Amino acid sequence: MDIREIVLLASAALLFLALLYRFCRRDRADLLSTCVIGVIGLGMQGLALLAVRGGMDMFAGVLTEAGVVATGIAFIRLTGLFAFRLLLPALRVQAPRILEDVVVVAGYVAWILVRLRYAGVNPGELVAASAVVTAIIAFSMQDTLGNILGGIALQLDDSIDIGDWVKTDDLTGIVIQVGWRSTSLRTRNGEIVVVPNGLLMKNRFLVLGREVHGRPQWRRWVWFDCPNDVPPAQVIGTVRTCLQSAAIADVSNHPAPDCLLMGFSNGVCQYAVRYWLTDLWRDDPTDSEIRQHVIAALRRAGIPLALPQYRLRTVAEGEAFDRAKQQRDHARRTAVLRGAELFTHLTGDEVETLADRLVYAPYAAGDVITRQGDTAHWLYLVSSGEAEVFIENGDGTRRQVNVLSAGSFFGEMALLTGAPRRATVIARSNVECYRLDKQSFADLLLARPAIAEEVSHILAERQHGLENVLQDRDADSRQLHVAQKHHETLAAIKRFFALDR
Ligand code: CMP
Secondary structure: OOHHHHHHHHHHHHHHHHHHHHHOHHHHHHHHHHHHHHHHHHHHHHHHHHHHHOOOHHHHHHHHHHHHHHHHHHHHHHHHHHHHHHHHHHOOOOOOHHHHHHHHHHHHHHHHHHHHHHOOOOHHHHHHHOHHHHHHHHHHOHHHHHHHHHHHHHHHOOOOOOOOEEEEOOEEEEEEEEOOOEEEEEEOOOOEEEEEHHHHHHOOOEEEOOOEOOEOOEEEEEEEEEEOOOOHHHHHHHHHHHHHHOOOOOEOOOOOOEEEEEEEEOOEEEEEEEEEEOOHHHHHHHHHHHHHHHHHHHHHOOOOOOOOOOOOOOOOOOHHHHHHHHHHHHHHHHHHHHHOHHHOOOOHHHHHHHHHHOEEEEEOOOOEEEOOOOOOOEEEEEEEOOEEEEEEOOOOOEEEEEEEOOOOEEOHHHHHHOOOOOOEEEEOOOEEEEEEEHHHHHHHHHHOHHHHHHHHHHHHHHHHHHHHHHHHHHHHHHHHHHHHHHHHHHHHHHHHOOOOO
């Protein structure tokens, strides 16, 4: 290289540096690192001159070569920065960062190969020697390389450009950067979504509204319904005329908005306005404006929007229905009372009156119907299923006292004595009960002393049963107590006489 060429290159480098420093504030960090590499390269070459004077020719040769390579790399990088960050944007060309990187790296490789050839090394041999290492690296970095190659392929086949609107799965955004590993999209909600390039390569994605004649166009659909007794031609004509003559921001005139009949069901006709949106940021606001124009145009023409219509089958549940239901319920209660041993002596009228006071109370198997110790409010008549009566022991265990089936009653003890419930009653199976409130039970006993007598007999028997179970429990616990005492005494005697040694 002669002195003229060196001065030319140095002037170019200084010009790029000055322009980039002045106009690309955001790239000053890159500029600085490039300068550092350049200064190191020049410094090495300066050192090499000193080494030559000191007689270290070999060392000087290596230093010179390394310095030339570093200076060249700095110059290539600076040229790349100038071209991609200043020149192309000034010409309104938005090149993705990956393209800049690829071009600059290709420049580095070419420069290094040239220098290797100058130094007498055959680049072909070098490539063959490093093939195995390259294969190993490629294998271990499959995903990363996939993403990188994906990024390059996306650029080369021109499938994605910065500024394109892209839709993948449920996500739509504008491409703001295509990098080595990933492509960044900015959504309409202001989120940045980073999509690995490999994913874009493998999956289908939509590029929305790519520029046609210098501006983007994306077809949108806005739906509305009108009653089917309005002639569709009238609806279509009204809407079409309105939309084609109105000046609506971001709606293209070429092709102009259109209106079509898309279907009819449930007594309404479904129409769609199809229009071409020119600013993809404003999808919903423009749809909204179209809707406003449609509503106004239809109103002016006296055409209503349709309300959804459904065919309903209604069943009249009038007084007769209610009466029949009441009669059925009443008949069931009467049957329950007639089936109960306790009420066999009641006259037909008494049964009818009492039946009206019963309250239906179903229980699922395992439900606690009344609990020992609770305050009593109801007398229970079992109409189906089985209920178990238990005594709770206070330590979480319980003893069964009896099992009550259909036709039995319970809850009389606490109601008659005013004491808390004597036992717990639990549904053994699904149980259907009818409850009689305290006052109605009292009225019944007053009106029919025979029932009181009957109940008192049963109550006495039940109390006896309860006592027996309680005694058994006490006997058991007494036995347990005695056995325990015996054990303790025996142990004390053995200890005293030292019998267990
Ligand atoms: P009450 O004490 O109000 O609540 C628990 C009910 O269990 C009790 O009334 C009786 O109706 C019933 N009951 C108690 N002991 C027996 C028994 N031995 N046989 C049948 N039912 C009983």
